[in-house]
Structure formats: structure tokens, C-alpha cells
Amino acid sequence: MAAPSRPGPRPVYLNLLAIRQPVPAIASFLHRVSGALLFLVGIPAALWGLQASLASPERYEAFRAFVAHPAVKLALLVLVWAYLHHLFAGLRHVLADVHVASELGPARRTAVLATVAALALTLVVGVRAW
Amino acid sequence: MVMPAKKHLVGAHYGLADWLAQRVTAVVMIAYTLLFLGVVAWHGGLDHGAWRALFAHGGFRVATFLFVAALLYHAWVGMRNITMDYVKPLVVRLPLQGAIVAALVAYAGWTIGILWGGR
Numbered sequence: 001m002a003a004p005s006r007p008g009p010r011p012v013y014l015n016l017l018a019i020r021q022p023v024p025a026i027a028s029f030l031h032r033v034s035g036a037l038l039f040l041v042g043i044p045a046a047l048w049g050l051q052a053s054l055a056s057p058e059r060y061e062a063f064r065a066f067v068a069h070p071a072v073k074l075a076l077l078v079l080v081w082a083y084l085h086h087l088f089a090g091l092r093h094v095l096a097d098v099h100v101a102s103e104l105g106p107a108r109r110t111a112v113l114a115t116v117a118a119l120a121l122t123l124v125v126g127v128r129a130w
Numbered sequence: 131m132v133m134p135a136k137k138h139l140v141g142a143h144y145g146l147a148d149w150l151a152q153r154v155t156a157v158v159m160i161a162y163t164l165l166f167l168g169v170v171a172w173h174g175g176l177d178h179g180a181w182r183a184l185f186a187h188g189g190f191r192v193a194t195f196l197f198v199a200a201l202l203y204h205a206w207v208g209m210r211n212i213t214m215d216y217v218k219p220l221v222v223r224l225p226l227q228g229a230i231v232a233a234l235v236a237y238a239g240w241t242i243g244i245l246w247g248g249r
Contacts, residue, residue, distance in 0.1 A: 039205045060178035
């Protein structure tokens with residue numbers, strides 16, 4: 001695709017704090033943040049937890065006591081949200097690949113749906129965990 | 131697709147493969163997530179004995195390893211995209227990507243140790 005010739009440098013205004021982001025942009029940003037979080041914290045935490053919980057009945061109980069701590073529970077809840085948001089936001093991409101909800105209107109609605117569904121399900125998990 | 135004149139040393143190599151891999155690995159992870167939640171719901175929560183028995187099952191070990199392998203590859207594509215977007219200098223990006231790969235390979239080894247190592 002040939003770019004049209006431009007008269008000169010166009011003004012750039014990219015103050016992220018001043019721009020009101022559209023909902024798909026927010027969902028997309030959270031998709032990336034949740035992914036990074038799952039890589040940096042989620043994977044090592046899950047492997048450590050799996051190892052500890054399988055090691056012995058004593059370490060299994062110690063692991064249960066550890067994850068029952070309110071601060072740890074809250075951190076796990078953040079990871080649950082990250083997993084859910086990443087999953088739902090990812091499904092949006094797969095749908096868009098097959099041209100489902102790829103138009104602006106439906107894409108905006110699925111962005112709201114994915115973001116809200118992840119938060120709502122996280123809330124359900126949180127309520128059940130407490 | 132128009133190919134750039136010079137390929138970027140630490141780019142995504144302009145392939146369709148990673149785009150597809152991101153989808154395939156996602157489907158594998160969704161399938162395992164549903165299987166895992168199904169098993170936990172079926173048992174109505176697992177005590178240590180049932181938990182150990184679950185991971186003593188050869189098929190479940192293989193399924194778990196497939197999940198982790200899909201997860202690690204998926205994480206590589208995603209983390210590489212992040213470094214490509216935000217880390218421009220090659221002298222920073224290359225070691226950073228190397229560290230990410232090292233971590234992912236280490237996680238793969240750790241997973242094999244957990245699943246098949248003696249306990």
C-alpha cells in the first residue's frame with residue numbers, strides 16, 4: 001500500500017494520560033499487562049505451588065495454610081483475574097480472525113464483555129475464596 | 131505481504147507461524163483448563179492423596195506437560211512482542227530476550243522434574 005505524500009511532519013499528540021482511551025484499547029492494554037503478569041509471576045508461582053503441594057502431606061498442608069493468608073489470597077486473585085482477562089481478550093482475537101465481531105461496533109461490545117466478564121468471574125472466585 | 135529490505139535480527143521473522151502458534155497453544159491451554167476444572171469439580175476438591183493420585187496418572191502428567199509446553203511457547207511469543215515494542219536498543223533487547231528464553235527453558239525443565247522426578 002503506497003502512503004500518500006505528506007506536506008510535512010504531522011503533529012504528534014500522545015499524552016497517554018490526557019487521551020480518553022476507547023474500550024477496545026483498554027481491553028487490549030489489559031491483555032498485555034495480564035500476559036506479562038502471568039509470565040513474570042504466574043508461571044513461577046504455579047510451578048512452585050505444584051511442587052510444594054505434591055511433595056508431601058506436610059508440605060501440602062503448609063501450602064494450603066500459605067495460600068489461605070489474606071495477602072496471598074489477594075495476590076492469587078489478581079492472577080486469577082489476569083488468567084481470565086487474558087483468556088477472554090484472546091478469544092476476541094480468535095473471533096476477529098474468523099471475522100466475527102471484527103467491525104467497530106461489535107468489537108467495542110465484545111471488549112466491554114470480555115473486560116467485565118473477567119472482573120465479574122474474579123469477583124465470584126474471590127467471594128467463594130473468602 | 132511486502133518484505134522489508136533488511137530483516138531484523140531480533141524481530142519476529144515476519145512469519146505466519148507464530149501467529150498461528152499463538153492460537154493453537156491457546157486452544158491447548160483452554161482444553162487443559164476445562165479438563166483441570168472438570169476434574170477438581172468432579173472430586174469436589176482434592177486432599178493431598180487425591181491430588182497426588184491425579185498427578186501420578188500418566189495421561190494426566192502428559193496432558194499437564196502439554197499444557198505447560200503450550201504455555202511456555204505462548205509466553206515466548208507474547209514476551210518477544212513486548213520486547214519488540216518497548217525495548218528498541220539491540221544491546222538491551224538481545225540479552226533480555228535471552229534471559230526470557232533461559233527462564234522459559236528452565237521452567238520446562240522444572241516442570242519435567244515435578245511431573246516425573248522422584249518424590
